[in-house]
Amino acid sequence: MLRFSRWPLSVWLVLLLVPASRVGAQDSEAVEQSRFERWRERVYTSGTVELEWGVETRDGHGQKFELQILPEIEVELSSEIDLTLIPRLRADGLDRLEPGSPSHPALSETSRHAHIGDRVELELRELYIETELGDTYLTIGKQQVVWGKADGLKVLDVINPQDFREFILDDFEDSRIPLWTVNVEIPIGDLTLQLLWIPDQTYHNLAGPGAAYEITSVFPALPPGATVIRNEIDRPRRVIGDSDIGARLSAFWKGWDVTLNYFYFYEDIPVVFRTISAGPTITLSPKYKRSQLVGGTFSNAFGSLTLRGELGYLFNRFHTVDDVTDLDGVVETDEFAYVLGFDWFGFSDTLLSAQLFQNILTADPSGLLRDRVETNVSFLARRNFRNETIVTEMLWVHNLNDGDGFLRPKVAYELRDNVNVWCGLDLFYGTRNGLFGQFNERDRVLIGVEWGF
Amino acid sequence: MKFSVRERWVMFFLMGAILIPGISRLAQADASDWPTGDEIVAEVNARDDGEYVTRKLTMEMIDRRGKKRVRETFGYRRYYGEEKRTVIFFLSPSSIKDTGFLTYDYPDADTDDDQWLYLPAARKVRRISSSDRGDYFLGTDLSYEDMKKEGKFSLEDYTHKTIGEEEVDGHRCYIVEGTPVDEATMKELGYGKVQTWIDPEIWMSRKSEFWDVRMNPLKTLRTTDIRQVDGIWTAHRLEVKNHKTGHSTIFTFADVDYTTEVDDDVFTERALVRGVRGN
Numbered sequence: 001m002l003r004f005s006r007w008p009l010s011v012w013l014v015l016l017l018v019p020a021s022r023v024g025a026q027d028s029e030a031v032e033q034s035r036f037e038r039w040r041e042r043v044y045t046s047g048t049v050e051l052e053w054g055v056e057t058r059d060g061h062g063q064k065f066e067l068q069i070l071p072e073i074e075v076e077l078s079s080e081i082d083l084t085l086i087p088r089l090r091a092d093g094l095d096r097l098e099p100g101s102p103s104h105p106a107l108s109e110t111s112r113h114a115h116i117g118d119r120v121e122l123e124l125r126e127l128y129i130e131t132e133l134g135d136t137y138l139t140i141g142k143q144q145v146v147w148g149k150a151d152g153l154k155v156l157d158v159i160n161p162q163d164f165r166e167f168i169l170d171d172f173e174d175s176r177i178p179l180w181t182v183n184v185e186i187p188i189g190d191l192t193l194q195l196l197w198i199p200d201q202t203y204h205n206l207a208g209p210g211a212a213y214e215i216t217s218v219f220p221a222l223p224p225g226a227t228v229i230r231n232e233i234d235r236p237r238r239v240i241g242d243s244d245i246g247a248r249l250s251a252f253w254k255g256w257d258v259t260l261n262y263f264y265f266y267e268d269i270p271v272v273f274r275t276i277s278a279g280p281t282i283t284l285s286p287k288y289k290r291s292q293l294v295g296g297t298f299s300n301a302f303g304s305l306t307l308r309g310e311l312g313y314l315f316n317r318f319h320t321v322d323d324v325t326d327l328d329g330v331v332e333t334d335e336f337a338y339v340l341g342f343d344w345f346g347f348s349d350t351l352l353s354a355q356l357f358q359n360i361l362t363a364d365p366s367g368l369l370r371d372r373v374e375t376n377v378s379f380l381a382r383r384n385f386r387n388e389t390i391v392t393e394m395l396w397v398h399n400l401n402d403g404d405g406f407l408r409p410k411v412a413y414e415l416r417d418n419v420n421v422w423c424g425l426d427l428f429y430g431t432r433n434g435l436f437g438q439f440n441e442r443d444r445v446l447i448g449v450e451w452g453f
Numbered sequence: 454m455k456f457s458v459r460e461r462w463v464m465f466f467l468m469g470a471i472l473i474p475g476i477s478r479l480a481q482a483d484a485s486d487w488p489t490g491d492e493i494v495a496e497v498n499a500r501d502d503g504e505y506v507t508r509k510l511t512m513e514m515i516d517r518r519g520k521k522r523v524r525e526t527f528g529y530r531r532y533y534g535e536e537k538r539t540v541i542f543f544l545s546p547s548s549i550k551d552t553g554f555l556t557y558d559y560p561d562a563d564t565d566d567d568q569w570l571y572l573p574a575a576r577k578v579r580r581i582s583s584s585d586r587g588d589y590f591l592g593t594d595l596s597y598e599d600m601k602k603e604g605k606f607s608l609e610d611y612t613h614k615t616i617g618e619e620e621v622d623g624h625r626c627y628i629v630e631g632t633p634v635d636e637a638t639m640k641e642l643g644y645g646k647v648q649t650w651i652d653p654e655i656w657m658s659r660k661s662e663f664w665d666v667r668m669n670p671l672k673t674l675r676t677t678d679i680r681q682v683d684g685i686w687t688a689h690r691l692e693v694k695n696h697k698t699g700h701s702t703i704f705t706f707a708d709v710d711y712t713t714e715v716d717d718d719v720f721t722e723r724a725l726v727r728g729v730r731g732n
Contacts, residue, residue, distance in 0.1 A: 046547045130727070137723070146576040173574050185723055192723055250722065255567060257580060257722070299580040301565060306580050345582040349589070387514060387700050388592030389522075417522045418546045452547030 045453075047071035052448035056441075057425075063212055063444050064166075065093040068174075070125070077129070086126040095119050096212045097165045105233060106161070106203040106268075110180060111142070126178050139183040144176050145196060147248060147261055149297045149308040150339040152378055152397060153357040156261055156295050156310050159196065159246060161268040163205040167213040167439060169408075169426055177202055196246035196263075199239045203288060204268040216438055223324075227281040233270050234287040242266065256300045261312075263293040271318040274329030291316055306343040312336070323367030333363040349388075353380040375400040389414045397436070404430020404437030418452040488653075490613030490629050494606040496656045502603070503685050503711035505531040510541070510706055512593055517699030524549070524591070527729050529715045535560035538720040539601070542729045549573075553725040554591075556583075558601055562609040566601070571725040578722050587643035594672060594693040594702040598642060604658050604676070604688065606631065610638050611647070619650060621659040622677065626650035639666050655679065655686045670696050683711040 048070050054063040069089040077083050092098075101115040114122040128141025148156035152168070160176045162168075168175075180200040186193045207213045222228055236242030244265040251258050270286035277283070295312035314335040321331055337359040344352045357376040364372045377400065382393040391412045398405035410424035424446045430437025488496075512524040528541040537558040543549045553571035566583040586598035593600075598607075606613065611631035618627050631647040633639035645668045650660040657679060663672040673696070678689035691704040718724055 046545075046550055048547055135718075137727070144576060149577070151575075171574060173576065176576075187718070192721075252722070257569075257578075301567070301580055301582045301584075303565065304582050304584045306582055308580065343582070345585045348585065348587070384592075387516070387589065387594075387698070389516075414522065414548075416520075418548065420548055450548065452550075 042076040044074040045071065048450050048452050050448060050450040052446060054444045054446045057427075057443045057445055058441050062094045063096055063442070066097075067091045081129055081131045083129050084126060086124075088123045088125045089120070090123070091120040093119060098207065099210050102208050104205055105235075106205050107177070108200050108202045111177065111200065111202045135187050137185040139181075139185075142178045142180050142200075143183065144173075144178050145181060145183060145246075146176075147259070147297070148310050149299050150310055150341060150355060150357070151353070151380065152395070153339055153355060153376055155312040155337045155339050155357075156293070156297060158263065158265070158268070158293065159198070159244075161202055161204045164215065165205065165207050165211065165213065167207075167215070169213075177205065190251060192250045194246075194248040194250070196248075197243060198245070198265075199243035201236045201239075201242055201266070201288075203235075203266065203270075206269075212442060213439060215435075216432075222282060223280070227279050229281060229283045231283065231285040234285065235270070236266055236288055256298055259297045261293070261295045261297070265291060265293070267291050267317070271330055272320065275327075276324060289316070289318055304344055304346040306345070308341040308343070309339060311338045317361075319361070319365075320369045321365065321367035322369055326367060331363070331365040331368070333361045333365065336360045336362065347383075349384040351380070351382045353382075354378070371401045373401075399430070399434060399436060402430055402434035402437060404428070404434030404440075406436050406439075420450045420452075421448065423447045487615045487618065487627060490615050490631075493615060493627055493629050493651050493653075493656075494608065494613050496653075497651060497658070498605050498608075500605075500656045501685055502687075503683070505529070505713075505715040506709060506711050507713055507715060508706050508709040510704060512591075513703040513705070514592060514594075515701050515703070522546075522592075529719050531715045531717075531720065540720055540725065544729075551728045553728060555720060555722070555725050556601065557720070569722060569725060571722075571728075573728075576726075578725055584641075587641055593704075594695045594700055595674075595691075595704075596643060606649075610634060610642060616648070621650045621652070624652045624654065624659060626652050626659055644671070657686055657688065665697070672696065682709045685711050 048068075050068045050070070051066070052068075053065050055061070056063050067090070071087065073085045075083045075085075095118050100118050104112050107113075111124075116122065124142060126142050126144065128139050128143045130137070130139050132138070145159040146157055147159060148154065150157070157172075159181075160179055162172075163170070163175045163177055166175070179198050179202055182197040184195045186195070206215055244263065246261070246263040246265070248262075249260045266288045267290075271289045273285045273287060275283045275285070292315040293312055294315075295310065297308070297310045299306065299308035301307075314337070316332055317335045318330045318332050321329060323329075337357075339355055339357040341353065341355040346352075355378045357378070359374040361368075361372045376397060378395065378397045380393065380395045382391065384391050393408075393410050395408040395410075396405065406429070407427045408424060410422060412420055412422040415421050425444070426446065427443050428436050428439045430440060432438050432440070507529050508527075510526045510528055512526070514522045514524070524546070525544040526541050527544055528539065530537065530539045532538075538556065539558070540553065540555045543552040551571070551573040553569075555569045555571075557567040559566060568581045568583045569578050570581050571578045583597075586601070587596050589595070590597050590600045606629075611633055613629050613631050616628050616630045618625060620626065627650070629649045629651055631649065633642060633644065633646075639645060643666065645664040645666045647664070648662045649658045651657070652659050657676065658674075659676050659679070661672075661674040661676075662670070663674070665671040673694045675692045676688045676690070677692070679686060680689065681687065687706070687709050689706045689709070692701065693704075694701040
């Protein structure tokens with residue numbers, strides 16, 4: 001079955017038909033040829049084709065056998081305006097990451113994917129124009145905006161929601177969900193002010209029931225025998241009134257890269273309000289809620305060491321409590337989070353990196369499902385060999401509260417200029433109650449190949 | 454007329470007594486005519502290489518089996534007094550397309566350079582250490598320091614002396630030997646010594662030989678296709694052969710332009726993220 005949402009389809013049609021109609025209107029073949037040549041000179045194409053095979057080590061069952069085609073087309077519409085188009089076709093022969101044809105309810109109508117059967121999906125990843133008005137730089141359209149300095153763990157990189165179909169194992173470039181955004185960058189002396197307006201009500205995409213990486217550890221267990229009523233998600237729908245806005249001020253000051261950030265946004269995971277009535281009957285009413293983020297980043301290099309960090313203060317966050325006497329099953333507190341990262345380049349062709357990530361609730365209500373202070377650490381060792389044709393790395397992420405985490409050893413080889421192959425392992429450890437430990441049985445070996453064009 | 458053996462020996466010594474001091478004096482005169490290492494270095498470093506430049510750079514990397522990888526880049530460089538700012542954007546292959554590398558090179562030797570790397574896969578600008586200057590630049594056979602100096606000499610890192618003269622590609626060149634000032638610098642740079650053949654007509658290098666820290670031959674760099682662009686002598690081809698690994702890199706410069714002013718905004722983080730169009 002072929003299902004296209006209207007917006008992407010209309011975009012495709014416009015892009016395909018407008019140039020064709022213009023060319024078709026010309027009488028002279030020579031003029032047509034000349035126009036075609038001029039167009040061709042202003043169009044730049046590139047892209048990648050990636051094939052990755054994942055097998056679970058526990059039982060040898062395949063987890064993914066995925067082909068991804070990601071072309072990138074850049075067009076100089078005029079000397080002042082550039083257009084970028086990045087569609088994505090993804091086909092998975094095993095259909096275990098997102099079984100069936102999920103409707104992706106967390107995505108807005110304009111961002112949903114088109115499905116061809118259960119195993120092939122087509123998505124408009126990015127479509128934006130870039131132009132300059134004086135010194136002001138404008139990027140308008142579906143795009144990714146990345147804030148922050150941390151790797152793998154996020155404090156400020158929250159502008160775009162994330163697709164968790166592979167938990168956090170997929171590259172952020174692939175798992176970040178681009179949003180329709182007006183992105184304005186204004187130089188003010190040595191500072192740069194970035195303003196964002198995001199009239200796109202798209203949120204995190206969580207793997208659905210039965211998926212390989214369905215997240216279960218963060219939700220409370222329901223009492224046996226209770227009747228459970230699950231209401232539809234109450235999601236924001238007003239394009240203007242429910243849009244997100246953000247601002248970032250960046251500077252390079254005495255060797256330091258610093259930013260100040262502000263973001264007014266809807267949380268990307270709905271708050272699940274719970275009521276208990278006679279029966280007992282439990283009614284779950286998920287609803288997206290507003291929050292505000294104030295924060296900043298910094299980085300500098302000192303000899304062989306690079307220091308980088310992020311700080312963020314989040315207002316009015318909701319957390320689930322496992323307390324039947326609580327009226328709605330959630331509590332509201334502010335939250336402070338930071339990450340400190342150290343990169344050491346002391347050995348030749350080698351990067352050693354360590355990060356400390358902490359998330360602290362400003363209040364300590366009883367019955368919280370999580371600890372008041374959550375601490376994660378990560379370590380990365382990467383070394384290049386043979387003129388950077390071979391890259392080996394080991395990433396270790398560990399949660400100090402639950403004692404769970406994961407290890408990711410990987411070897412990549414640049415077989416040719418435009419062909420890369422790799423082999424790696426994703427190894428989880430810990431208990432089922434931990435964010436990482438819940439995937440203890442999802443350990444996998446991966447092999448992949450990417451061809452660039 | 455016939456001479457006895459004894460007479461022949463006497464004549465040989467007499468001729469030797471007359472000629473050898475003359476030859477020796479001639480040799481001393483030539484050597485003393487050579488400019489000192491410091492004088493040559495000063496000439497090379499004073500050579501005009503433009504206040505700003507825009508250029509394409511193609512890097513062909515060839516391993517010992519002949520397998521070739523090609524990187525196409527577009528770059529800008531501009532001087533701000535003695536401070537030099539350089540940015541390189543990768544255009545191909547697609548796996549590293551849009552990667553950007555920005556450097557602020559400060560004249561004060563005690564101030565570390567500032568360097569940023571934009572990785573499109575992460576969509577983040579990453580601050581990187583400039584202390585690993587002996588590391589090879591993005592898989593090529595030149596180090597970060599070699600790339601930064603662009604054929605000029607470092608007075609802080611080496612002492613220089615002139616050790617001879619020789620023709621390279623038909624051009625008479627002085628041979629300048631650079632020796633690291635101390636062991637720490639030697640280890641940091643990865644070179645035990647460097648000999649450079651400088652053409653005094655244009656004060657540019659036509660050839661360099663590098664030795665590793667154990668004084669084994671390491672690399673040979675040959676600079677060819679040197680011609681004037683906008684009145685400035687410009688090398689268009691650098692060929693580096695690593696004798697230890699058998700790997701080599703050919704750097705080819707094209708579309709070199711010293712006349713179009715490079716905007717300050719090019720050397721910023723926001724420009725690093727935006728990149729450049731295909732050029």
